[in-house]
Amino acid sequence: MTHLGVIQQLVLQQAQQAAPQATTTLGKPTVASIGFFFLIVAVTLVITYFAAKKTKTSSEFYAAGRSVSALQNGFALAGDYMSAASFLGISGMVALKGYDGMIYATGWLVGWPALMFLVAEPLRNLGKFTFADVVAFRLRQKPVRIAAAIGGILTVLFYTIAQMVGSGALIQLMFGLKYEIAEIIVGVVMLAYVLFGGMLATTWVQIIKAGLLLFGVTILTGLVLARFGFNPGNLYKAVVDQYGQPSLEPGGFVANPVEAVSLGLALMFGLLGLPHILMRFYTVPDAKAARKSVLYATGLIGYFYLIIPIVGFGAAVLTPGGRAFITSIDKGGNMASPILAEQLLGSGFLGFIAAVAFATILAVVAGLTLAGASAYSHDIYVNVIKGGHATEEEQVKAAKTATVVFGIFAVGLGILFKGQNVAFMVGLAFAIAASANFPALLMSIVWKRFTTMGAVWSILVGAFSSCIMILLSPTVWGEVFHHLDAAGKPYGILPWKNPAIFSMTAAFVAGIVVSLVTADQGAQDKFEDEKLRTYLGVGAE
Amino acid sequence: MAEPARSGPSTDSRGNKSALQVLDSPDFKALVKKRWSVSMVLLALLFVTYYGFILLLATNKAFVTQKVGEVTTLAIPLGVAVIIFAWLLTAYYVGWANKSYDPEVERLKSQLKR
Numbered sequence: 001m002t003h004l005g006v007i008q009q010l011v012l013q014q015a016q017q018a019a020p021q022a023t024t025t026l027g028k029p030t031v032a033s034i035g036f037f038f039l040i041v042a043v044t045l046v047i048t049y050f051a052a053k054k055t056k057t058s059s060e061f062y063a064a065g066r067s068v069s070a071l072q073n074g075f076a077l078a079g080d081y082m083s084a085a086s087f088l089g090i091s092g093m094v095a096l097k098g099y100d101g102m103i104y105a106t107g108w109l110v111g112w113p114a115l116m117f118l119v120a121e122p123l124r125n126l127g128k129f130t131f132a133d134v135v136a137f138r139l140r141q142k143p144v145r146i147a148a149a150i151g152g153i154l155t156v157l158f159y160t161i162a163q164m165v166g167s168g169a170l171i172q173l174m175f176g177l178k179y180e181i182a183e184i185i186v187g188v189v190m191l192a193y194v195l196f197g198g199m200l201a202t203t204w205v206q207i208i209k210a211g212l213l214l215f216g217v218t219i220l221t222g223l224v225l226a227r228f229g230f231n232p233g234n235l236y237k238a239v240v241d242q243y244g245q246p247s248l249e250p251g252g253f254v255a256n257p258v259e260a261v262s263l264g265l266a267l268m269f270g271l272l273g274l275p276h277i278l279m280r281f282y283t284v285p286d287a288k289a290a291r292k293s294v295l296y297a298t299g300l301i302g303y304f305y306l307i308i309p310i311v312g313f314g315a316a317v318l319t320p321g322g323r324a325f326i327t328s329i330d331k332g333g334n335m336a337s338p339i340l341a342e343q344l345l346g347s348g349f350l351g352f353i354a355a356v357a358f359a360t361i362l363a364v365v366a367g368l369t370l371a372g373a374s375a376y377s378h379d380i381y382v383n384v385i386k387g388g389h390a391t392e393e394e395q396v397k398a399a400k401t402a403t404v405v406f407g408i409f410a411v412g413l414g415i416l417f418k419g420q421n422v423a424f425m426v427g428l429a430f431a432i433a434a435s436a437n438f439p440a441l442l443m444s445i446v447w448k449r450f451t452t453m454g455a456v457w458s459i460l461v462g463a464f465s466s467c468i469m470i471l472l473s474p475t476v477w478g479e480v481f482h483h484l485d486a487a488g489k490p491y492g493i494l495p496w497k498n499p500a501i502f503s504m505t506a507a508f509v510a511g512i513v514v515s516l517v518t519a520d521q522g523a524q525d526k527f528e529d530e531k532l533r534t535y536l537g538v539g540a541e
Numbered sequence: 542m543a544e545p546a547r548s549g550p551s552t553d554s555r556g557n558k559s560a561l562q563v564l565d566s567p568d569f570k571a572l573v574k575k576r577w578s579v580s581m582v583l584l585a586l587l588f589v590t591y592y593g594f595i596l597l598l599a600t601n602k603a604f605v606t607q608k609v610g611e612v613t614t615l616a617i618p619l620g621v622a623v624i625i626f627a628w629l630l631t632a633y634y635v636g637w638a639n640k641s642y643d644p645e646v647e648r649l650k651s652q653l654k655r
Contacts, residue, residue, distance in 0.1 A: 099614070099620075102616075102617070103595075103598065105620070105624070106594065106620050106623045106624055107595075109623075109624050109628075110587060110591045110627050112631060113583065113584075113587050113628075113630045113631045116631050116634055116635075117580040117581075117583050117584045118580065233613055236610070236612050236613050237611055239612075240612040248612060248613065248614045248616070248617060249602070249605070249606045249614055249616060250598040250602070255599060256599070257596055257599045257600065260595045260596070260598075260599050261595065261596070264591060264595055268591070288639075288643060291635055291638055294631065295631050295632060298627070298628050298631045299628055302627065302628045306621060306625075446577075528564055529560070531569075531573065532564060535569075535572060535573055536563075536646050536649055536650050537646070537650075538560075538650060
């Protein structure tokens with residue numbers, strides 16, 4: 001899997017952890033790292049305590065009472081999006097591979113403008129708690145909600161497993177804890193945030209984490225640039241002197257145009273189908289605030305992706321032993337930023353960066369858990385099982401039960417998938433999101449003729465075609481299930497690593513064809529009323 | 542705020558139109574059309590920029606590896622430019638929506654019967 005090969009490496013490392021050399025305290029818990037870790041957990045738990053007092057109704061639990069400001073939501077969106085894969089993965093990839101790491105950075109940003117142009121405002125105006133509200137708005141509730149919940153939960157689950165497995169490996173490396181203990185700690189703290197504080201606490205945890213992450217990476221970047229007279233050209237010169245000109249040139253990453261575009265589509269439109277991102281749009285008061293929050297988020301994320309390569313290049317040239325030393329700690333290079341932090345400011349700063357990385361994973365998992373729990377409790381329990389009539393008390397109780405179940409699943413699956421290749425799960429999450437959730441969401445907003453059966457088929461075809469294509473790809477069929485060709489290279493029944501270009505198209509075609517052959521007069525009639533709400537926000541919560 | 546001078550059937554009506562009348566009004570239809578035209582043009586620019594960048598890297602190595610500094614390759618400023626341009630597109634959309642879309646929304650909303 002090209003995409004997020006990063007996380008995969010995190011996990012592969014568990015088995016082959018190299019003994020840390022004398023110049024780093026990585027893997028040995030220090031007073032500084034444990035201190036920062038407890039400080040961050042304690043501060044965020046205090047916030048959760050205050051958020052809990054304000055979380056009584058379902059609207060408060062799922063949508064923070066729609067009281068989040070645009071700037072706050074911008075930080076929270078950025079926090080949800082900048083996972084450990086971005087922070088540790090991209091800097092590590094730049095440190096080891098040079099320019100190819102920068103290609104990732106651009107790909108991870110370009111979904112945001114697309115999100116703004118296509119769905120941000122309609123989503124806010126039509127929805128209540130989940131993106132399924134929008135898809136089901138004028139269609140028959142039950143079938144669409146069930147299908148949308150399947151698409152949403154599949155996406156969130158695969159994303160969560162990857163984060164959990166990645167976090168286990170990371171905590172193991174950083175704090176020297178046992179993998180299973182790390183999983184349980186992540187699970188318990190994450191549950192505490194979500195259960196007691198709901199969306200408000202999760203939002204504040206994301207805001208703090210995004211702030212800490214940007215602060216830490218800015219300091220790292222400043223320190224690196226200070227060594228090169230604040231001229232990136234001097235830094236690049238040092239990189240080329242040590243590792244040669246190819247470090248600044250694109251490598252084999254985008255050699256195949258179909259593969260490159262398919263990866264680009266998954267990254268761009270996967271964002272528009274990620275339930276934990278989409279549900280953030282319901283926390284702001286109106287469409288105008290939703291729009292502004294995307295602008296802030298795009299700015300923060302763009303800034304992050306602009307400076308993170310400097311950290312990566314800095315780690316390659318400022319660490320004694322360079323790439324060889326970084327790979328001796330972690331083959332995937334994921335420890336490049338923490339190692340650099342220790343080189344530049346000592347083990348206290350390492351502790352800070354390590355604690356920020358931990359907070360990053362915790363916060364992202366908390367956001368995912370809340371999204372998974374609302375897909376069940378809001379879409380299935382309230383709207384399908386209870387036919388839309390559940391008391392506030394029942395709703396919050398169902399949401400909390402779903403949260404606990406989802407949390408236990410996350411920890412259990414995280415332990416079960418220990419040492420597994422998780423890159424395919426993150427790839428699957430983005431591909432499912434782009435194929436199952438995005439086409440149905442877009443068509444329900446813009447296409448009058450879209451029908452209930454069209455939505456159901458679009459979601460199911462997108463979800464299953466993307467899953468099956470990834471299963472048959474070289475990454476899973478070859479690398480995970482060890483099917484090797486005569487030359488000993490892993491191969492797939494299908495040659496492509498990323499299915500989005502095909503599975504997304506299939507989802508659109510299925511939605512269009514099925515809609516054209518089925519009739520849904522009710523949906524067409526309601527489309528006109530829906531317009532008033534979509535474009536003017538009349539009647540939006 | 543002064544109401545913009547307009548011609549057509551919907552100018553004088555304030556707070557007395559049914560939802561159906563607003564939906565049928567040329568102003569509303571023009572608003573929806575305008576919104577998607579702006580979105581589609583910006584999306585097209587984003588596509589050209591991003592997929593152009595990726596395909597350029599994939600297909601024209603000689604071009605992207607030429608030096609723009611002592612060692613810096615053209616690929617580096619190109620990548621930076623894609624990120625900045627994507628943000629500028631987003632900013633342009635917000636500016637357009639605040640200046641042109643929202644006032645029109647408010648005007649149409651004010652025509653609705655209470």
